[in-house]
Amino acid sequence: MTDKDVLLGYATQDKSGRSGVYPVHLNLKRANRHGLIAGATGTGKTVTLQALAESFSQQGVPVFLADVKGDISGISQPGKSHPKVNERLQALGQPLDQWRGCPTVFWDLYGKQGHPIRATISDMGPVLLSRLMGLNETQEGVLNIAFAVADDNGLLLLDLKDLRAMLQHVASTAAELGSLYGNVSKSSVGAIQRRLLMLERSGAKKFFGEPMLELDDLIQVDDSGFGFVNVLVANKLVQEPDVYSTLLLWLMSELFENLPEIGDPEKPKLVVFFDEAHLMFKNTPQALIDKIEQVVRLIRSKGVGVYFITQSPGDIPDSVLAQLANRVQHALRAFTPKEQKVVRSAAQTFRSDKSFSVQDAISEMGVGEALISTLMANGAPSMVKRSLVKPPVSRIGAAKRAEVREILLQSPFAQKYDTAIDRESAFEKLAQRAATAAKAAAAEKPPRKRAHAAPKPRGRPRQSIAETFVKSVVRSLGGRTGRALVRGILGSLFKGR
Numbered sequence: 001m002t003d004k005d006v007l008l009g010y011a012t013q014d015k016s017g018r019s020g021v022y023p024v025h026l027n028l029k030r031a032n033r034h035g036l037i038a039g040a041t042g043t044g045k046t047v048t049l050q051a052l053a054e055s056f057s058q059q060g061v062p063v064f065l066a067d068v069k070g071d072i073s074g075i076s077q078p079g080k081s082h083p084k085v086n087e088r089l090q091a092l093g094q095p096l097d098q099w100r101g102c103p104t105v106f107w108d109l110y111g112k113q114g115h116p117i118r119a120t121i122s123d124m125g126p127v128l129l130s131r132l133m134g135l136n137e138t139q140e141g142v143l144n145i146a147f148a149v150a151d152d153n154g155l156l157l158l159d160l161k162d163l164r165a166m167l168q169h170v171a172s173t174a175a176e177l178g179s180l181y182g183n184v185s186k187s188s189v190g191a192i193q194r195r196l197l198m199l200e201r202s203g204a205k206k207f208f209g210e211p212m213l214e215l216d217d218l219i220q221v222d223d224s225g226f227g228f229v230n231v232l233v234a235n236k237l238v239q240e241p242d243v244y245s246t247l248l249l250w251l252m253s254e255l256f257e258n259l260p261e262i263g264d265p266e267k268p269k270l271v272v273f274f275d276e277a278h279l280m281f282k283n284t285p286q287a288l289i290d291k292i293e294q295v296v297r298l299i300r301s302k303g304v305g306v307y308f309i310t311q312s313p314g315d316i317p318d319s320v321l322a323q324l325a326n327r328v329q330h331a332l333r334a335f336t337p338k339e340q341k342v343v344r345s346a347a348q349t350f351r352s353d354k355s356f357s358v359q360d361a362i363s364e365m366g367v368g369e370a371l372i373s374t375l376m377a378n379g380a381p382s383m384v385k386r387s388l389v390k391p392p393v394s395r396i397g398a399a400k401r402a403e404v405r406e407i408l409l410q411s412p413f414a415q416k417y418d419t420a421i422d423r424e425s426a427f428e429k430l431a432q433r434a435a436t437a438a439k440a441a442a443a444e445k446p447p448r449k450r451a452h453a454a455p456k457p458r459g460r461p462r463q464s465i466a467e468t469f470v471k472s473v474v475r476s477l478g479g480r481t482g483r484a485l486v487r488g489i490l491g492s493l494f495k496g497r
């Protein structure tokens with residue numbers, strides 16, 4: 001072990017059953033091989049998450065986490081002496097006077113307890129939007145066409161009203177689009193529009209728009225070399241599980257598509273913790289689960305570690321579970337036959353020696369106690385150890401409102417994100433286009449112009465409306481030429497870093 005490892009806690013027995021204090025570590029170099037924190041309610045998952053996030057921060061690794069119950073904002077404040085906490089710190093030979101909070105940035109979809117976190121519709125793309133709206137395959141096909149027409153015409157889809165305008169446009173030009181893009185049935189468009197209406201009444205309305213989150217803002221280190229902890233305030237958000245989980249999937253997709261390939265770094269560039277992870281896989285079609293699995297597998301070479309937190313490992317599809325090498329398993333209940341089955345299969349995933357029964361341990365362990373197995377430097381999983389988790393030195397529980405307010409006031413991101421902007425996009429362009437077309441028709445009844453970017457006839461003096469759109473989107477995307485926008489595995493835009 002080196003001092004570049006993260007201290008997770010300690011075992012009280014070695015493998016031959018001798019008692020003592022045996023520190024348990026997470027290898028920082030293997031921290032991008034992802035992880036899992038699982039356990040029944042009240043067994044210590046959130047405190048483990050906090051301790052782990054705090055340790056990454058101390059090692060200069062920025063962190064993103066979702067605060068689902070409002071009980072982790074205390075990570076921004078120094079902790080204080082408490083008999084149980086002291087006991088564990090003492091056992092580990094840790095000082096008892098070094099309570100400290102982490103540099104923290106708060107994000108909040110609703111913009112109340114943090115900076116608003118936003119994405120554009122264009123950027124999110126049709127795959128995740130379809131999931132968010134619960135579209136069936138045919139409807140997803142139509143949404144794909146709407147995106148293709150928008151992408152090809154350089155129509156910016158920033159917010160939900162742009163998407164609505166785009167769908168109307170697609171419906172009204174369905175006949176012309178058919179030969180180029182495929183069949184667009186009016187009933188599918190109608191169904192999507194009804195879903196859109198529901199979306200407009202949900203938190204998603206706030207999520208879509210600008211200024212969009214810049215990933216670099218999540219990957220910051222403070223002056224003393226601590227990684228920033230980005231806390232997504234999610235206690236209200238999680239009540240809209242589809243919005244919550246789509247936001248997390250979008251974030252993962254963005255990181256994957258836009259961070260450069262760096263192989264296995266000395267330490268991760270960023271670690272993200274997905275609490276209530278089962279929501280990411282609920283109501284998710286197998287095709288999308290396959291894509292998520294692919295992104296989870298590939299994102300580690302971009303230096304991103306992904307840690308899922310959930311009650312039971314059974315909540316996570318096996319293909320994804322197999323990618324999670326660093327595991328902290330808190331106690332699980334084993335009363336019903338179904339629960340016993342989960343315990344058995346959780347036990348089977350650990351490499352263990354003969355000194356104790358993993359299966360018994362899972363149902364016996366106390367609060368803040370866990371079975372820990374991490375990926376060793378040589379790439380093999382360590383023998384599982386029954387351990388007491390190291391408590392955080394930041395405050396356990398929530399920060400006070402005034403403390404959060406103070407952090408928001410000091411934050412460099414307030415100016416950048418707190419006010420929404422609404423620049424010209426598909427909604428305005430299509431409205432303008434309709435107005436122009438109506439005027440022209442009234443003036444001289446010219447032949448009807450095609451809606452999409454048709455090949456430009458030679459010698460035509462003026463730019464078509466579509467060409468003007470393309471120029472404006474190219475400007476807004478940083479001067480790339482008019483080639484088609486590139487979308488990644490989960491459909492977000494690739495910005496060609």
Ligand SMILES: Nc1ncnc2c1ncn2[C@@H]1O[C@H](COP(=O)(O)OP(=O)(O)OP(=O)(O)O)[C@@H](O)[C@H]1O
Nearest residue numbers: 040041042043044045046047048367368389390391
């Ligand atoms: N490592 C630890 N050291 C000291 N105390 C702990 C530790 N872990 C948990 N506790 C105590 O147990 C309480 C419950 O833990 P925690 O909130 O982490 O459970 P949880 O598994 O996240 O529960 P839920 O599923 O309901 O969110 C904490 O408030 C804290 O008092």
Ligand SMILES: [Mg+2]
Nearest residue numbers: 045046047069
């Ligand atoms: Mg919790």
